[in-house]
Amino acid sequence: MLTTTSEYAIRAMVYIAQQGEGDPVLAREIAAETGVPSSYTSKILRDLAHAGVLNSTRGVGGGFRLAQPARTIYLIDIVAPFENKAQRTRCPFSEHACSEEHPCGAHGYFKPVKQAYDKFLQRTTLHGVAQKQLRGAAPKGRKTKARKARRRY
Numbered sequence: 001m002l003t004t005t006s007e008y009a010i011r012a013m014v015y016i017a018q019q020g021e022g023d024p025v026l027a028r029e030i031a032a033e034t035g036v037p038s039s040y041t042s043k044i045l046r047d048l049a050h051a052g053v054l055n056s057t058r059g060v061g062g063g064f065r066l067a068q069p070a071r072t073i074y075l076i077d078i079v080a081p082f083e084n085k086a087q088r089t090r091c092p093f094s095e096h097a098c099s100e101e102h103p104c105g106a107h108g109y110f111k112p113v114k115q116a117y118d119k120f121l122q123r124t125t126l127h128g129v130a131q132k133q134l135r136g137a138a139p140k141g142r143k144t145k146a147r148k149a150r151r152r153y
Contacts, residue, residue, distance in 0.1 A: 001117055006079040008036045009044050010129070013053070013078050017070040017130035024056075024063025044082075051081040070127035079121060 002010075011034040016025050031041035045064050049056040055067045066073065091098030093106040100107075 002079060003083050005040075005044060005082045008034070008040060009048060009078050009082060010075060011036060012041060012044060013048070013066075013073070013126055014130045014133055016054070016064055016066060017073075017126050018134055021065070024061070024065050026063045030064070047081045048078070051077075053077055053081075066126075070130060071125055073126040074122060075124045075126070075129070076121040078126065 012030050015030055015034050019025050027042045027045055028038055030036070030045065031038040034041070036044070045054060045056065048054040049064070049067075052067055053073060055065045057063060057065075091104055091107070091110060093104045093110065098104040098107055
C-alpha cells in the first residue's frame with residue numbers, strides 16, 4: 001500500500017531514531033545502512049526536513065536529526081510528504097474512483113482494510129517501530145545508545 005518512497009522514508013527515519021539523540025547522521029550512512037540509493041536518500045531526507053520531521057545541519061559535524069522525540073512522530077507524519085490520503089486509500093480493484101456512492105466489486109471487502117491501514121499509520125509511532133526493530137535484529141554500523149547499554153551488562 002505504501003509507495004517505494006514512503007517505505008524508504010520510514011526505513012531512514014527508523015535508522016535515525018535508533019541512533020539516539022547524539023551526533024547528526026550523515027545521508028550517506030543512512031543510505032548505506034538502509035539499502036536505499038544515496039541520491040534517493042538525500043532527496044527523501046531533504047523532503048522530510050522541509051516537512052519539519054527532521055532537522056538538517058550542513059557542513060562539518062552536520063547531518064540529520066529528528067525534529068522532535070520519536071515518541072511524538074507517527075508513521076503518517078513520515079509518509080504524508082510523499083503521498084496524500086487519496087493515494088493511500090486508492091482502490092486497487094478499479095481504475096475509476098471507488099466510493100460509497102460508486103463502489104467497485106470489492107469495495108465492501110477492501111474498505112475495512114483501508115480503514116485499518118489508516119489507523120495503523122495514525123497510531124504507530126516511530127519510537128515503537130524503531131524499538132521493536134532493535135529487539136528483532138541488531139542493526140549494523142554505528143552503535144546506538146540501546147546497543148551500547150546492552151553491551152555493558
